[in-house]
Structures are given as C-alpha cells and as structure tokens.
Amino acid sequence: MGISSALGPAREIALSSGRIRYHDTGTGSPVVFVHGLLVNADIWRGVVPGLAAAGHRCLTPDWPLGSHSIPVPDADLTPTGIADLIAEFLDALDLTDVTIVANDTGGALTQILMTRRPERIGRVVLAAVDCYEVFPPRPFTALVRVAKIPGTIAPLLAPLRSRLLQRLPLAFGWVTKHELPPAIAESYLLPARRSAAIRADLRRFAAGVDNRSTLAAAERFAEVDLPVLVVWSTEDKLFPTELAHRLVADLPKASLRTVDDSYTFVPEDQPELLAELIVEFTRLHAAP
Template sequence: MPHIELSSGSIDYQDTGGEGPVLVFGHGAPMNETQWRKVVPLLDGYRCVLPTLPLGGHRTPMNPDADLSQRGVARLLGEFIERLGLDQVTLVLNDWGGGQFLISEGRDQRIARLALVACEAFDNFPPGPAKAAAQVCRIPGGVRLLTRLMRVPAVRHARGGYGGMSLRGIPDEIMDDWFAPATRSKAIRRDFAKFATGAPDRRTLLAWSEKLRDFDRPVLIVWAAEDRLMPREHGPRLAELYPQSQLVEIADSSTLIPEDQPEQLARALTDFLTRTGAEPARQAP
C-alpha cells in the first residue's frame, strides 16, 4: 500500500488510479479503507482515493505531537489532498463527519462537491452511543481496555455499539482488521485516545456548523432510515444548511450504508456525480 509523509506523520492510502473524476473517501473510528470495499468496485470510471486517517485503525503511529483533534484530522485530510495534487475532488464521508471542517477552516478550495453519508454533524461529535467510549479513552489504559472488550463477541456485536452500525452485521475479519493496530501498538492507542477525546464543546461545534452555509458547491446527503448513531432529523437539517443540496434516504440500513446497501449508495453517488458535471471516464473497449 502506498503512503505519503505529511506534517503529522505517514498516511497509508489506496488509489484506484485512472483518468476519471477524483473521489476521496473518509472513514470512521477505528476503521480503515475496507469500510468502502463493497462500494468502490461499483464506481467504474472514477478515480477512488482512500486514505487511512489516524482515527485508531491506522497502521503507522503519527508523530507524538500530532494534532489529532477533529480540527487537526480535518486539516490533515486537506493536507493529504493537497500533497497528492488532487483537484476538483468529491469528498465522500461516512460515520466520521469531521471532513466538513475543511470548509469552516477555509481549506476547501480543492473540494468540488460533498457526499455526506450518515455521518456526524452539528453537535453529534462523537455520536450519542460513542460518548461513553470517549470518556473511557480519557482514562489511562482506557483504549487498551476497549480493544480487549472488542474481542468479546457479546460486546463487539452489541446493538448499542458497533453491532448497531450495520443491520447486516460487520464481518469479524473486518472488525479484527480495524482493531488490530490499537491492539498491538501503544502509540496507536495514544493516537486513538487523542482523536476520541478531541471534539470541542457543543457551542464550538455549532459555530463551526454555521460556517458550512458558505459552501456554494453541490452536496449529496444520504441518510439511513434505521440509524442508531446519526439522528434521522440531521439529514433534512443538513439539506437546509447547505445551499446546493440533495437529500436521499435509504431504507433498511444503519450508519454503515456502504455495508448494508452498497448498490443503492453507489447508484445515488453516480447519479449525483453525473448530474453535477462529474461524469465517469469512458472505459477503453
């Protein structure tokens, strides 16, 4: 897997290459690029770039002084896009919604459009059920405790936790991969704790959200009807916030729409991209 050295450390990423419009995918905590494994193959004609952000599932520790707060990771994502020379990017987010802060930080010049897929918004950082886990991460040894608990099937698949993020169920081998870095590395656990405890207070989050009204490019909002983490009312509320938005609701899915309904999500993305001027590159005969 290629990697790039950024100001806060090394970032791994996947890049399908090609001449098509560029899609950059964000992921949740402590996940990685495999969150999109069912969707990317359905996006023929697009160049899909999937960085493994330092949200706890990353394989290489960041620098000890790295800013891994919500704002810090958003800025790191912007730096990644800049360093790869990507332009006219469609930024696709699911679960983690902090990529929106590129707008409030004034770092959105390379973003042509947004696709917000059942992700954190407004003051829902971290989402309600995850707030208790974030508090555990403030305790010395808390992340290590969480990684151990995630080996217990009853905890791993609990409907109030990761088990509630997908109606279909996340395969154990995928979750093993997500938690492996923090399980084996103290430095990764340090990074995970930084991110998990790095959300600002509610007043700050809502102030940042107000700045999103200035984003004058197309936005697709895809919300899950059976989501346990992202409030259903946040979909329409985001649609009102962004001036050029389209709202699509997908039934029979929880937060991880890429897991539960990849075909429907791929169709919604392709329709949105084509309608807003990002048609897929034609494949060679």
C-alpha cells in the first residue's frame, strides 16, 4: 500500500516469479527492510527518515506476506522461496554491502537468507524475530494452521474491521503495545480482505511455515561471517529474551541491544530508537 510519503516514491520491479512493489529514498549505503506477516512497507515509516538522514539509501519492499498489493501467483512462497526472492531483489538492483533490517516473520526469512545467500549482505539487524523452534510463535500457531485451509482467511479477517477487535491478542494486541493509527491498520488488513489473489498468496505462505526451516538455518549460524545486531523488547509477549541470548551466543559476530516500552513490532512502538540503534550499528561496522 505504501501510504507514507516518508518511504519515498513507489516503484515496481519484475523478478522471475512476479512483480514486487517497493519504496526507495535517500542516498548512500543501502538498507533493505524485511517486514513480517500481515504488514507491509508502512511498518518502517518511522524508521526510514532517521536512516535516510544519516546517509543511507532505504529500500522498503512489500514482500508477499498478505499485505502486499501485487499478487504473485507463480512465486515460491515457502520461507526458502521468499528468502531467494529477497536475494533476487538484491541481485536485480545490483545492491552490495547491504544492511538487512528484519522484524517478526521477516527475521525468520532473513536467517534463511543470510545462511543461504549472504554474498550481497554486509550486516544484519534482527529486531524481535521468529527463530529456532518459535516459527510461528504462540498464539499464532493455530491461526497459521487454520489459514492453510481454503476459504478461511476472509472470515478470519472480517471481524478486524472493528478497532476494538484489532487490539485482541490474535490481532495486533500482542505485537504492538501502542494502538495502530487507523490508516496503518487498514494498510495492513485491506489487501487480503479485498483480494482473493492476495489471500491465495497468504494461504500458500501459511502452508509452508514450519520451524524446521528456522532450525535448519540455525544449524549454519556458526558459518555466518557477518556483524549481526539483535534488538529485543524487554516486554515482548511472543519472543522471550532467551531467544535473543541464544542468537547472540550462536552467531559469531552478534551483539544485543534491548528496548523498553515496546512489544514485537519495535518499528511501530519505538521507531526512532530503532533507527538510532541501526545507524550506530552501521557506523560501527561500516565497510572499510
């Protein structure tokens, strides 16, 4: 949807399995953002301005995770397939020494990416992410299982027109500490609500969600020769801080920073702080 002008102009790029919509703003070393399930590029609207001002080119794609605007019926939407799609996006734009910034489900995809196709990546930020056995996290395990069944997604999303119901744990209540602006909630929920093709993409992704993919990526963490910043909320309801400490212990060049007054969607609850942490990290690990 890309309703925020802070993300820069909307563009499209043709990849082997379909078109991806993305926003592009700023100049300098590239930062590519990977959002999670049932959100889109708008989740980064509070993070991008700080990075662009600090001298980064910020690219915020709408990945095909249920809140995208262009269906990709021919794409491989397994976690590995989307990781390869991200790698193809980097290839198509000839981006090098990229900082990947990921949140939530996007972190699981990024772990697969950095253990499978790391050649264009310079550093990684994992901000409150699925990992190890927790993909998907409770209470969303049952929801993802139900979403695999044809015809179930539309009735699941229909009640979320209500602002009150959007604050339930199975909606945004356990991922955002602070209520989403109405226009942003619509940006996230409207594509799958109004498009059967988008719902079909979402169902295909849900069918492939399995913690075997994150556990397989974790088996290769010792090979990851990239600086990794792990950012975690002290109040996260989905991902306990023990997961953050496991990531830092298993990734050879990882460090941990914690944030307060936030749930899983750190880009929503603490965007300015997240931007500051990313800028500090990229400067500390700038290419020689």
